[in-house]
Amino acid sequence: MPAQGVQPGIAPPTLWICEHCDTVYHRRELACGEVARCARCDAILERHHSVGVRGMLALVITAMIAFVQANIWPIVTLGLNGQQISTTLWGCIEMMWHQGAQVVAVIAACTLFFFPIGKMLMLGWVLLYARTGRRAPGFRLAMVTLYRVGPWTMSEVFVLGTLVAIVKAHMYFEVIPNPGVFAYGVLMLIITAFSSIDVRRLWDLTRDDPA
Amino acid sequence: MTRLPRARDLGLVGCHVCRLVCRDVEAPNAACPRCGSALHRRKSASYTKTWALLIAAFFFYIPANVLPIMRTVSLGDVDDNTILSGVIELWVKGSPDLAVIVFTASIVVPVLKFFALGLLLISSQRGSRWAQRQRGKLYRLVEFIGYWSMLDVFVVALLTALVQFGFFSEVEPLPGVVFFGLTVVITMLASMTFDPRLIWDGRDFDD
Numbered sequence: 001m002p003a004q005g006v007q008p009g010i011a012p013p014t015l016w017i018c019e020h021c022d023t024v025y026h027r028r029e030l031a032c033g034e035v036a037r038c039a040r041c042d043a044i045l046e047r048h049h050s051v052g053v054r055g056m057l058a059l060v061i062t063a064m065i066a067f068v069q070a071n072i073w074p075i076v077t078l079g080l081n082g083q084q085i086s087t088t089l090w091g092c093i094e095m096m097w098h099q100g101a102q103v104v105a106v107i108a109a110c111t112l113f114f115f116p117i118g119k120m121l122m123l124g125w126v127l128l129y130a131r132t133g134r135r136a137p138g139f140r141l142a143m144v145t146l147y148r149v150g151p152w153t154m155s156e157v158f159v160l161g162t163l164v165a166i167v168k169a170h171m172y173f174e175v176i177p178n179p180g181v182f183a184y185g186v187l188m189l190i191i192t193a194f195s196s197i198d199v200r201r202l203w204d205l206t207r208d209d210p211a
Numbered sequence: 212m213t214r215l216p217r218a219r220d221l222g223l224v225g226c227h228v229c230r231l232v233c234r235d236v237e238a239p240n241a242a243c244p245r246c247g248s249a250l251h252r253r254k255s256a257s258y259t260k261t262w263a264l265l266i267a268a269f270f271f272y273i274p275a276n277v278l279p280i281m282r283t284v285s286l287g288d289v290d291d292n293t294i295l296s297g298v299i300e301l302w303v304k305g306s307p308d309l310a311v312i313v314f315t316a317s318i319v320v321p322v323l324k325f326f327a328l329g330l331l332l333i334s335s336q337r338g339s340r341w342a343q344r345q346r347g348k349l350y351r352l353v354e355f356i357g358y359w360s361m362l363d364v365f366v367v368a369l370l371t372a373l374v375q376f377g378f379f380s381e382v383e384p385l386p387g388v389v390f391f392g393l394t395v396v397i398t399m400l401a402s403m404t405f406d407p408r409l410i411w412d413g414r415d416f417d418d
Binding site for chain 2: 006007008009010011012013015016017019020021022023024039040041042043075076078080081083085086087091092093094095096099100101103104105107108111112140143144147148151152154157158160161162163164165167168169170171172173200203
């Protein structure tokens with residue numbers, strides 16, 4: 001994807017701008033565990049990268065495994081008078097669609113399925129090449145899409161929602177947790193571990209491969 | 212505190228998408244040489260767009276709270292739940308601690324978002340220098356907690372899929388949940404279109 005429009009010059013790479021207040025800094029290497037904060041607005045400028053590219057790739061692959069498990073196994077089973085009903089994420093989405101809440105079905109399908117899976121696949125693809133400092137084919141598109149999709153994945157909210165639904169259902173029904181809910185728990189832990197990682201640093205860690 | 216230099220004073224512009232620091236060419240169609248995204252010093256028409264989205268979200272927020280979000284039918288007995296009545300039910304019958312979480316996610320967070328974004332918009336438009344650091348923090352808080360409001364929507368989706376025991380017990384979604392889901396999406400869009408750098412720009416700058 002070629003850049004369109006006027007192309008400005010690149011400033012010296014030692015400069016760094018606070019995203020929240022536009023203050024310009026000289027970038028310096030951070031020691032382990034160090035977090036650089038903006039002197040003007042106190043926002044985080046940059047963190048020390050404790051997890052390397054390989055570590056990130058390992059996290060993404062683990063997340064993918066947990067995600068697949070979370071989606072194929074039922075999440076919870078409800079029992080009433082000997083009758084049992086269980087559901088998966090897609091069960092919820094289909095049910096909302098058929099019950100006249102199509103908007104909710106689309107929101108859930110996007111934020112709980114398509115965006116997370118897309119994010120993991122793109123990140124995995126980019127990281128696979130980034131291990132050797134190369135930029136994957138479609139690197140630019142993948143990185144821009146990752147940035148745009150970023151805030152629209154809500155798996156961790158769904159985990160909390162499952163907890164609330166279990167407690168609510170427990171007032172009237174027998175509730176049996178299924179493997180899906182544990183897989184979601186694992187997924188939530190990985191998402192939390194990933195939350196402090198800014199994947200945009202891959203722009204600095206990789207170079208365009210001429211070959 | 213010494214005066215810290217800002218990018219727009221130095222003729223620099225940072226790419227929103229990949230954080231590359233570029234020289235500001237002040238062209239409307241400037242693109243980042245590294246990632247190809249549009250370069251601009253501030254998000255374009257941030258005030259107008261954020262106000263529009265915030266007002267739109269507010270119009271969805273009223274029916275989201277007034278209309279019931281979920282109907283429970285058990286043995287012919289119909290019970291419609293609004294967001295607030297769901298919280299109360301959880302408090303009375305189940306676990307008060309979880310009721311606090313749901314109350315925070317479904318009621319406190321959306322209301323906080325309306326007030327916080329409204330406050331940020333008004334104070335920044337007036338070029339106020341009041342509590343700029345705290346306003347910056349408030350914006351980051353709004354961005355961080357925004358999507359947790361989707362909690363109740365997912366609870367309704369799960370209960371609808373699970374509670375399908377025919378005559379004995381059935382749950383179905385009601386229009387309130389659609390309005391609520393849309394409110395969350397639109398307020399998220401509103402907080403994304405707001406540019407936190409405007410907090411620091413003062414009266415002299417208008418982009």
